[in-house]
Amino acid sequence: MLENKRILMIIGGGIAAYKSLELIRRLQDKGASVRAILTEGGSQFITPLSVSSLTGDKCYTDLFSLTDEAEMGHIRLSREADLLLVCPATADLMASMAHGLARDLASTALLATDKPVMICPSMNVQMWQHPATQRNVGTLRKDGIIQIGPEDGDMACGEVGSGRLAEVPNIVAAVEDFFRAAEAQPLAGRHALVTAGPTWEAIDPVRYIANHSSGRQGYAIAEALARLGARTTLVSGPTNLAAPAGVETINITSARDMEAACHGALPADIAICVAAVADWRVDSEAQSKVKKDGGAPPSLTLVENPDILAGLCNAGNKRPALVIGFAAETDNVVDYATAKRKRKGCDWIVANDVSPATGIMGGENNRVHLISEQSCEDWAEGAKDDVARQLADRIAAHFESQEAAQ
Ligand code: CTP
Numbered sequence: 001m002l003e004n005k006r007i008l009m010i011i012g013g014g015i016a017a018y019k020s021l022e023l024i025r026r027l028q029d030k031g032a033s034v035r036a037i038l039t040e041g042g043s044q045f046i047t048p049l050s051v052s053s054l055t056g057d058k059c060y061t062d063l064f065s066l067t068d069e070a071e072m073g074h075i076r077l078s079r080e081a082d083l084l085l086v087c088p089a090t091a092d093l094m095a096s097m098a099h100g101l102a103r104d105l106a107s108t109a110l111l112a113t114d115k116p117v118m119i120c121p122s123m124n125v126q127m128w129q130h131p132a133t134q135r136n137v138g139t140l141r142k143d144g145i146i147q148i149g150p151e152d153g154d155m156a157c158g159e160v161g162s163g164r165l166a167e168v169p170n171i172v173a174a175v176e177d178f179f180r181a182a183e184a185q186p187l188a189g190r191h192a193l194v195t196a197g198p199t200w201e202a203i204d205p206v207r208y209i210a211n212h213s214s215g216r217q218g219y220a221i222a223e224a225l226a227r228l229g230a231r232t233t234l235v236s237g238p239t240n241l242a243a244p245a246g247v248e249t250i251n252i253t254s255a256r257d258m259e260a261a262c263h264g265a266l267p268a269d270i271a272i273c274v275a276a277v278a279d280w281r282v283d284s285e286a287q288s289k290v291k292k293d294g295g296a297p298p299s300l301t302l303v304e305n306p307d308i309l310a311g312l313c314n315a316g317n318k319r320p321a322l323v324i325g326f327a328a329e330t331d332n333v334v335d336y337a338t339a340k341r342k343r344k345g346c347d348w349i350v351a352n353d354v355s356p357a358t359g360i361m362g363g364e365n366n367r368v369h370l371i372s373e374q375s376c377e378d379w380a381e382g383a384k385d386d387v388a389r390q391l392a393d394r395i396a397a398h399f400e401s402q403e404a405a406q
Pocket residue numbers: 195255273274275276277278279305306307308309310324325326327328329340
């Protein structure tokens with residue numbers, strides 16, 4: 001799979017640097033040729049000798065080395081690769097990348113490259129969750145940097161949580177996925193419309209009705225479709241997520257705004273409604289803040305919101321060829337979802353159990369059933385990114401089989 005692929009690995013200064021040695025071997029097993037830059041911090045954990053013994057090449061360390069520059073300038077080093085893989089990506093390296101710093105060979109190569117960059121973050125849980133790191137992660141995503149992990153679990157520092165380097169086989173799989181998608185763009189020439197996140201329905205200028213949707217699953221699906229070459233429009237309710245790379249993102253607040261944005265984005269070949277649209281809105285939104293007046297609490301009269309999914313299914317000659325809904329249920333998941341697919345008129349429905357015990361709503365993972373008129377498949381629980389990739393692959397396969405049948 002990775003035959004003839006050239007990977008420039010940038011090894012940052014974290015304890016997980018030792019895993020980069022294993023990663024070099026596993027990438028080579030798949031046929032990749034690997035070159036490596038070791039940062040000064042990285043060389044506190046592993047030696048240039050172990051790196052170069054494995055890569056069979058020089059281990060590049062110094063920006064101002066005359067001999068290195070004479071043999072292989074840093075610009076050439078950064079461009080003579082098909083992919084730059086930063087592993088482990090420390091908080092410091094990510095901050096350098098987000099701010100465009102070029103203070104050593106690693107950060108200079110990352111700034112000078114014209115090739116795709118993948119980062120595998122690894123750090124203490126507090127460092128990972130720090131707002132500064134999260135800001136930098138958001139910036140890097142916007143810059144189109146692909147992120148693998150981190151995963152949850154025990155860490156070398158003794159703490160437990162998010163921040164562990166993704167397992168080596170998962171990184172190898174992500175690298176393979178990247179090259180597969182880069183080579184095959186089965187959705188090129190198609191337009192995909194995705195809705196995501198909650199909607200907020202105003203009660204008055206300071207209060208609103210909302211729900212727990214994080215938007216993660218919809219964002220991941222939009223990104224996965226874009227990676228397969230689809231021109232992708234994401235219509236998103238309020239979330240804390242950065243707009244996915246390569247996706248046109250339209251931010252809206254209410255269900256009615258979402259409906260207008262979706263219809264404005266047509267025609268589309270594919271529509272996937274992942275948003276947790278508020279079913280109801282307040283009949284008449286107060287124009288001023290509702291005050292306590294010492295009497296009984298005000299009662300809110302609710303009216304039903306437009307059903308965006310059903311509206312897309314009934315859009316006449318503008319109906320996308322493949323319309324997919326989501327059914328978030330807490331009971332009788334498959335039965336309710338099967339009925340919902342028929343009622344809404346969509347082609348497929350992705351059902352999931354969002355009862356609080358599953359931790360799905362707002363969480364990292366998802367476990368779904370893909371229901372069509374003909375079948376119901378139970379997919380294994382996986383990260384929302386993996387579910388998204390699997391769904392995007394299924395969509396591509398659906399169009400391919402339709403084309404083959406014509
Ligand atoms: N949906 C939509 N517009 C709405 C309500 C739902 O587009 N006003 C879409 C969702 O994005 C999802 C699907 O319809 O793809 C099912 O959403 P869900 O909330 O599960 O269904 P409801 O129709 O709201 O049914 P209920 O809440 O009664 O289960």
